[in-house]
Amino acid sequence: xxxxxxxxxxxxxxxxxxxxxxxxxxxxxxxxxxxxxxxxxxxxxxxxxxxxxxxxxxxxxxxxxxxxxxxxxxxxxxxxxxxxxxxxxxxxxxxxxxxxxxxxxxxxxxxxxxxxxxxxxxxxxxxxxxxxxxxxxxxxxxxxxxxxxxxxxxxxxxxxxxxxxxxxxxxxxxxxxxxxxxxxxxxxxxxxxxxxxxxxxxxxxxxxxxxxxxxxxxxxxxxxxxxxxxxxxxxxxxxxxxxxxxxxxxxxxxxxxxxxxxxxxxxxxxxxxxxxxxxxxxxxxxxxxxxxxxxxxxxxxxxxxxxxxxxxxxxxxxxxxxxxxxxxxxxxxxxxxxxxxxxxxxxxxxxxxxx
Numbered sequence: 001x002x003x004x005x006x007x008x009x010x011x012x013x014x015x016x017x018x019x020x021x022x023x024x025x026x027x028x029x030x031x032x033x034x035x036x037x038x039x040x041x042x043x044x045x046x047x048x049x050x051x052x053x054x055x056x057x058x059x060x061x062x063x064x065x066x067x068x069x070x071x072x073x074x075x076x077x078x079x080x081x082x083x084x085x086x087x088x089x090x091x092x093x094x095x096x097x098x099x100x101x102x103x104x105x106x107x108x109x110x111x112x113x114x115x116x117x118x119x120x121x122x123x124x125x126x127x128x129x130x131x132x133x134x135x136x137x138x139x140x141x142x143x144x145x146x147x148x149x150x151x152x153x154x155x156x157x158x159x160x161x162x163x164x165x166x167x168x169x170x171x172x173x174x175x176x177x178x179x180x181x182x183x184x185x186x187x188x189x190x191x192x193x194x195x196x197x198x199x200x201x202x203x204x205x206x207x208x209x210x211x212x213x214x215x216x217x218x219x220x221x222x223x224x225x226x227x228x229x230x231x232x233x234x235x236x237x238x239x240x241x242x243x244x245x246x247x248x249x250x251x252x253x254x255x256x257x258x259x260x261x262x263x264x265x266x267x268x269x270x271x272x273x274x275x276x277x278x279x280x281x282x283x284x285x286x287x288x289x290x291x292x293x294x295x296x297x298x299x300x301x302x303x304x305x306x307x308x309x310x311x312x313x314x315x316x317x318x319x320x321x322x323x324x325x326x327x328x329x330x331x332x333x334x335x336x337x338x339x340x341x342x343x344x345x346x347x348x349x350x351x352x353x354x355x
Contacts, residue, residue, distance in 0.1 A: 010221050010258075017041035025061055032071055039075060043229035044183050048074040098160050102153065181255040183233060184240035192254035192262055199252075199266050200316050210310040211273030213263040214323040215243070215280070218302045218335040220259040227298060231291055235259075235301055242283035246276060270309040270340060277305045277338040285336065304330035307340040 018037035019029070027033050039045050040052055048070060055066050062070075179191035187195070196212070203210035217223075217239055224232040236259065243253045243261055256262040263280075265273050281303055289298040306327025310319050322341060330337040333345045 010224070013225070014038055014041040027062070027064075027067070033067060035075060036067060036071055041229070043233050045074055046183060046233070095160075098156060184236055184255050186240050186244065186261070187252060187254035189254065189257055192252065192256060192264070195252045195254075196262075196264055196316055196320075199264050200310060200314075200319065203266065203310055204313075208267045209269045211265040211268045211270055212308050212310070212319055212323045213265065213273060213277050213280075213305055214256065214320070214327045215239075215261045215263070215277075215303050215305040216327055216331065217259040218304055218331070223298075223301075227291060231289075231298070234291075235289065238287055238289065238301060239284055239303060242287065243280055246280045246283055251276075270307065270342075273307050273309065274338060274340055277307050281305055281336065281338055302336035304335050305338045306330055307338060309340075 015038065018034055018041050021027075021037045021040070022029050022033055036048070036052075040049055043049060051070050051074065052062065055062055055070070059066065179188060180186070181188040199210055202208075217235060220232065220235065223235050236255075239259075239261065240253075240255065243263060247253045247263055247265075250266050251268075252264040254262050254264075263276070265276060268276070284303050285300055287300065289301055290296070291298055304327060306323045306325065306329065308319055308323035308326060326339045326341060326343075329343070329345045330339040333339070337345075339345050
């Protein structure tokens with residue numbers, strides 16, 4: 001991963017851009033405004049950036065109301081909760097309506113049953129043909145009313161089934177959004193943390209092997225500083241695509257943070273994990289980066305990868321730290337490398353940390 005000084009410089013650059021926008025538009029430097037503009041500066045939330053660009057094109061500035069709307073739509077921690085609550089309320093409303101119709105249908109069925117009993121008595125007392133016809137016509141009307149009620153209920157149940165199915169899909173979409181990185185389409189850090197905990201627990205219970213890859217884009221800050229954040233986003237998507245294409249089945253690829261990615265490889269020994277890591281490294285290095293706005297060839301991107309396998313009785317954080325140490329060794333020894341703990345390049349790090 002990037003060392004602390006690189007991370008400091010990169011985040012300070014984002015902070016300067018954010019404060020510059022606030023100053024240029026003469027907005028209050030409150031935390032909400034800073035968060036909006038800092039996120040805009042990183043370029044990691046494309047939807048937010050597009051919303052801001054559209055608003056600026058329309059208004060030439062961003063009013064407090066517009067900033068509120070953008071924050072609520074793209075950054076508010078309550079956004080997903082509100083959307084889930086909305087879906088839940090719709091499901092409850094749909095169920096209430098169906099239950100009301102069922103109650104009405106049951107009521108009409110009870111009335112119909114009572115009328116059948118009355119018809120039986122009246123048939124026995126019918127004095128002539130006209131009286132008998134009137135009784136039968138009344139019975140036919142009641143039967144048609146019940147049939148119509150049942151038909152309406154059946155249609156409503158069918159429509160409700162489709163509506164609830166759509167609401168389930170909406171809920172799944174919300175869930176996926178909460179666990180997916182919007183820029184790369186990979187799992188986000190939240191999902192990674194959950195799945196790594198689960199994978200480690202399962203590996204311990206089944207006594208199967210588990211490996212973890214941590215990867216970092218080499219010289220990513222230089223790309224951002226030289227070509228801008230849109231090109232930086234393109235680099236992130238390029239690497240994410242290479243990662244996704246080289247994992248399969250139950251493997252889990254995630255954006256770990258910034259320009260860092262992580263891959264969980266259940267039931268995978270260290271040697272096999274190294275092969276996967278090198279395939280990813282080669283896949284990234286083989287792609288040429290073309291700047292979309294100009295068609296300029298920007299050369300090739302490389303990544304460094306650290307690989308660690310779970311040890312008996314090891315905690316999740318210890319596994320991450322060992323993979324991180326291997327990644328640091330790969331960066332330290334020239335980048336565009338895959339390093340694991342058995343490689344000699346990791347020894348100087350281990351010795352220096354002991355010292």
